[in-house]
Amino acid sequence: MTDQAVQGEVGRARPRKEDARLITGQTNWTDNISVNGLLHMAILRSPMAHARITRVDVSPALERPGVVAAFSGADLAEGLGSLPCAWPVTEDIVLPDHPPIAVDEVRHAGDPVALVVARDRYAAADALEAIEVDYDPLPPVLDLEAALADDSPLVHSDKGTNRCYVWPLKTGEDFDSVRRRAEVTVKRRYVHQRLIPNAMEPRAVVVTPLAASGEYTLYSATQIPHILRVMMAVVTGIPEHKIRVIAPDVGGGFGSKLQVYGEEALALAVARRIGRPVKWTESRSEGYLATHHGRGMIQDIEVAANRDGRLLGLKVDLLTDMGAYLMLVTPGIPILGAFMYPAIYKMDSYDFTCTGVFTTRTPTDAYRGAGRPEATFAIERIMDELAHELGLDPVELRRRNWIGHEEFPYTSIAGLTYDTGNYEAATEKALALFDYDKLRAEQADRNNRGDTVRLGIGVSTYTEMCGLAPSRVLRDLRYAAGGWEAASIRMLPTGKVEVITGTSPHGQGHVTSWSQIAADVLGVPFEDVEVVHGDTKAAPQGMDTYGSRSLVVGGSAVHHAAVKVVDKARKIAAHLLEASEQDLEFSGGVFSVKGSPDARKTIQEIAFETFTSHDLPDGLEPSINAEHLLDPENFSYPHGTHLCAVEVDTETGQTRIRSYVCVDDVGKVVNPTIVEGQVHGGLAQGIAQALYEEAVYDDEGNLVSGTMADYLVPSAPDLPEFTTERTETPSTTNPLGVKGVGEAGTIASTPAVVNAIVDALRPFGVNDIRMPCTPERVWRAVRSQKEA
Amino acid sequence: MTHISVKVDGTTYEDDVEPRLLLVHYLRDRLGLTGTPIGCDTSNCGACTIELDGVSVKSCSVLAVQADGSEVTTVEGLARDGELTALQRAFHEKHALQCGYCTPGMLMAARDLLREHPHPTADEIRHALEGNLCRCTGYQNIVRAVQAVSEEEVPA
Numbered sequence: 001m002t003d004q005a006v007q008g009e010v011g012r013a014r015p016r017k018e019d020a021r022l023i024t025g026q027t028n029w030t031d032n033i034s035v036n037g038l039l040h041m042a043i044l045r046s047p048m049a050h051a052r053i054t055r056v057d058v059s060p061a062l063e064r065p066g067v068v069a070a071f072s073g074a075d076l077a078e079g080l081g082s083l084p085c086a087w088p089v090t091e092d093i094v095l096p097d098h099p100p101i102a103v104d105e106v107r108h109a110g111d112p113v114a115l116v117v118a119r120d121r122y123a124a125a126d127a128l129e130a131i132e133v134d135y136d137p138l139p140p141v142l143d144l145e146a147a148l149a150d151d152s153p154l155v156h157s158d159k160g161t162n163r164c165y166v167w168p169l170k171t172g173e174d175f176d177s178v179r180r181r182a183e184v185t186v187k188r189r190y191v192h193q194r195l196i197p198n199a200m201e202p203r204a205v206v207v208t209p210l211a212a213s214g215e216y217t218l219y220s221a222t223q224i225p226h227i228l229r230v231m232m233a234v235v236t237g238i239p240e241h242k243i244r245v246i247a248p249d250v251g252g253g254f255g256s257k258l259q260v261y262g263e264e265a266l267a268l269a270v271a272r273r274i275g276r277p278v279k280w281t282e283s284r285s286e287g288y289l290a291t292h293h294g295r296g297m298i299q300d301i302e303v304a305a306n307r308d309g310r311l312l313g314l315k316v317d318l319l320t321d322m323g324a325y326l327m328l329v330t331p332g333i334p335i336l337g338a339f340m341y342p343a344i345y346k347m348d349s350y351d352f353t354c355t356g357v358f359t360t361r362t363p364t365d366a367y368r369g370a371g372r373p374e375a376t377f378a379i380e381r382i383m384d385e386l387a388h389e390l391g392l393d394p395v396e397l398r399r400r401n402w403i404g405h406e407e408f409p410y411t412s413i414a415g416l417t418y419d420t421g422n423y424e425a426a427t428e429k430a431l432a433l434f435d436y437d438k439l440r441a442e443q444a445d446r447n448n449r450g451d452t453v454r455l456g457i458g459v460s461t462y463t464e465m466c467g468l469a470p471s472r473v474l475r476d477l478r479y480a481a482g483g484w485e486a487a488s489i490r491m492l493p494t495g496k497v498e499v500i501t502g503t504s505p506h507g508q509g510h511v512t513s514w515s516q517i518a519a520d521v522l523g524v525p526f527e528d529v530e531v532v533h534g535d536t537k538a539a540p541q542g543m544d545t546y547g548s549r550s551l552v553v554g555g556s557a558v559h560h561a562a563v564k565v566v567d568k569a570r571k572i573a574a575h576l577l578e579a580s581e582q583d584l585e586f587s588g589g590v591f592s593v594k595g596s597p598d599a600r601k602t603i604q605e606i607a608f609e610t611f612t613s614h615d616l617p618d619g620l621e622p623s624i625n626a627e628h629l630l631d632p633e634n635f636s637y638p639h640g641t642h643l644c645a646v647e648v649d650t651e652t653g654q655t656r657i658r659s660y661v662c663v664d665d666v667g668k669v670v671n672p673t674i675v676e677g678q679v680h681g682g683l684a685q686g687i688a689q690a691l692y693e694e695a696v697y698d699d700e701g702n703l704v705s706g707t708m709a710d711y712l713v714p715s716a717p718d719l720p721e722f723t724t725e726r727t728e729t730p731s732t733t734n735p736l737g738v739k740g741v742g743e744a745g746t747i748a749s750t751p752a753v754v755n756a757i758v759d760a761l762r763p764f765g766v767n768d769i770r771m772p773c774t775p776e777r778v779w780r781a782v783r784s785q786k787e788a
Numbered sequence: 789m790t791h792i793s794v795k796v797d798g799t800t801y802e803d804d805v806e807p808r809l810l811l812v813h814y815l816r817d818r819l820g821l822t823g824t825p826i827g828c829d830t831s832n833c834g835a836c837t838i839e840l841d842g843v844s845v846k847s848c849s850v851l852a853v854q855a856d857g858s859e860v861t862t863v864e865g866l867a868r869d870g871e872l873t874a875l876q877r878a879f880h881e882k883h884a885l886q887c888g889y890c891t892p893g894m895l896m897a898a899r900d901l902l903r904e905h906p907h908p909t910a911d912e913i914r915h916a917l918e919g920n921l922c923r924c925t926g927y928q929n930i931v932r933a934v935q936a937v938s939e940e941e942v943p944a
Binding site for chain 1: 806808809813816817820821822823824825826827828829830832833835862863864866867872876879880881883885886887888889890891892895910911913914915917918919920921922923924925926927928929930931
């Protein structure tokens with residue numbers, strides 16, 4: 001036991017508790033898990049984008065050495081329901097069946113058609129080759145606009161349309177009338193290529209059945225153990241209380257593990273069928289076909305403004321690629337973005353329509369930022385086009401339109417109430433760090449000289465909605481669950497503390513940050529706190545980790561639970577110190593009686609005396625444990641300004657990022673080290689969209705970029721040194737004042753980089769480059785225009 | 789089946805293996821040394837990097853039979869008696885990992901670099917780690933960690 005009090009953990013740049021295991025290889029990835037009798041599952045996948053299955057014969061696979069069982073889709077259909085879509089965004093949305101394994105039709109390359117289980121992974125992989133499948137090819141559906149034509153082939157023939165839904169949001173003055181009175185309008189089409197999230201840990205599942213009691217433990221590399229448990233019960237019919245889901249160490253997610261995957265249901269179904277433990281681990285190439293993709297949108301965007309640069313209105317028509325099926329939140333992703341197109345700007349009219357389209361490609365769903373990067377990209381790109389049209393500096397145009405820091409709280413045209421913000425401060429700081437004026441001078445000089453290597457400067461200002469989400473808002477958006485988060489605190493007899501969180505980390509450092517929060521409120525040493533997560537038995541309630549919600553909602557719940565612990569401890573302290581509660585002060589983990597400084601008990605001593613509890617008064621519960629479920633009152637709204645300078649070689653098309661400066665305002669910071677790391681990682685992913693990454697399909701619907709050799713995840717030499725700084729405008733809607741940081745870097749960086757490239761090439765008449773801005777695309781853009 | 793004898797992290801193992809068995813699967817599935825993870829199937833990601841006779845290699849691109857008679861060091865063999873190496877400490881102190889999945893491979897590749905070039909520049913570090921992908925850190929803190937060790941002039 002210790003009574004050493006620690007003050008001021010929140011804000012301290014602590015190295016992480018998590019690291020000790022990770023840097024010594026004592027990890028607990030799902031694929032590391034082994035149990036006696038474990039069988040390996042391998043899945044045969046469709047080689048075609050679209051086909052009718054006319055025959056599946058798994059019997060030859062059973063002849064292969066080591067094979068224990070093999071199943072077709074039809075074999076497994078009984079007792080296996082459709083995979084869930086929890087976000088039917090409109091009343092009349094088209095919701096197709098989504099069997100975990102195809103029975104009569106495959107709808108994207110990689111759709112599962114059969115599986116084997118064998119004694120080792122090599123035997124399982126070998127046996128797949130013996131399975132016989134006959135396909136009757138059907139036409140692929142790949143082009144988002146053509147898919148909406150009346151004569152288009154259908155992804156789901158029973159639905160009669162490839163149009164999944166149409167979701168409008170129109171607020172303020174009618175856009176047509178705004179357009180008529182505007183002095184300037186600019187209209188553009190932006191395309192968001194499909195991205196493959198590429199968490200470094202491939203997905204994996206292990207199911208261990210306990211036949212006698214009908215219980216199952218399902219280990220999964222998932223972001224959402226709690227949601228997964230509910231959904232596994234729904235899909236397989238196994239009662240929820242018989243399913244324990246454990247997310248052990250999870251090696252990244254970025255949204256791709258915010259999912260209820262067919263393979264999880266299949267492993268459970270097969271373990272139930274054969275009564276043996278089953279493991280499935282995807283190979284990277286398999287994951288490229290089977291793990292959901294991100295982005296995949298076409299944006300038609302129009303702004304109307306006055307000559308002085310004042311924005312009047314914004315119109316967005318969005319086509320968004322659902323892929324072949326609706327997964328957990330597929331339709332909702334662009335709807336999250338819908339609220340973010342107006343961004344930090346004031347305007348009189350907003351007219352948004354999103355059309356979801358089915359294609360014969362891998363389903364899309366959340367990828368870091370989830371709808372918000374796409375929205376930010378569109379508005380920040382077209383703001384640059386408007387600035388060019390008006391002959392204004394792009395930063396100056398933003399200044400003329402953003403919400404002033406004295407105007408908060410401010411309700412945006414999209415209907416969100418931003419609690420706090422200070423766009424001026426972040427922008428000024430970023431401009432100073434970047435040395436903006438000097439770079440502009442150098443740019444002018446290079447242009448005047450006709451240098452073959454041009455300098456471009458890109459700005460991106462952004463805000464995002466984090467902390468998903470107030471439950472009443474989710475209801476209004478037709479999301480099927482609430483947005484609360486759970487935390488509880490167990491005060492152990494020796495004074496050590498267990499924080500149980502419903503959030504489920506995969507690299508974000510929750511254990512460290514949650515320890516800091518609890519240590520501060522309880523006044524106990526950081527080292528005395530342990531954090532329990534990712535196991536539905538040990539941490540039974542939660543809504544898990546996505547959308548930068550963990551700290552804002554889950555961390556705030558920890559704070560509230562800790563306050564409850566102190567409140568309960570106060571009653572027992574009053575009894576032990578023979579004082580009234582009102583006469584007690586609590587500071588630095590110590591209860592003391594006002595005016596009698598020697599009469600004191602630490603909260604850790606109280607934990608022990610509560611455990612022994614020999615003489616508590618009647619009616620006083622012998623516990624200082626507490627639980628809190630928090631439903632947030634509002635989203636949180638991080639914001640910031642990112643500046644990127646690129647050098648573009650007009651003869652080779654090569655882009656080099658020369659400097660990158662960002663100033664993010666994520667509210668109060670619990671751990672600056674972790675925040676900086678999250679920003680770095682986010683920048684890497686956003687820059688990768690701008691420059692490198694794209695899921696490419698051929699005309700038949702085959703994924704051409706189907707391996708890591710073909711899909712360019714940036715490596716160390718591809719990325720620059722970042723200058724990351726912060727301003728700090730605390731959120732007023734949670735007790736910590738935090739806003740969330742996981743997605744900020746990704747959201748802001750993509751438009752900053754593309755704006756910079758376009759800025760470099762303006763003298764050549766270039767006003768857009770399709771992402772990723774590969775050397776070939778840049779070179780072609782330069783060649784196709786004449787220098788002005 | 790082929791008989792092999794391999795010394796891994798100081799312990800010698802005698803085994804009969806299929807000729808096609810990859811070294812990474814031998815380490816993970818046969819020896820239970822799961823500190824070395826697998827991130828891809830095309831030798832692009834570098835997560836499974838280990839040292840084979842003192843040289844860093846991707847263990848998914850080596851057959852177990854090729855390691856016969858060799859000495860292998862994995863991330864689990866770095867710390868001795870709970871004492872972390874300078875590089876492990878630097879990764880911790882510089883926040884050079886988030887999810888940690890690429891970390892074993894990064895550590896092994898960085899060790900190799902520092903043995904060959906004890907004082908690399910940031911650019912040299914970035915190029916040396918080109919074959920090791922990380923999705924979380926943006927690489928900046930990894931570079932800082934490697935530099936910190938090189939400045940301390942202690943063995944990685």
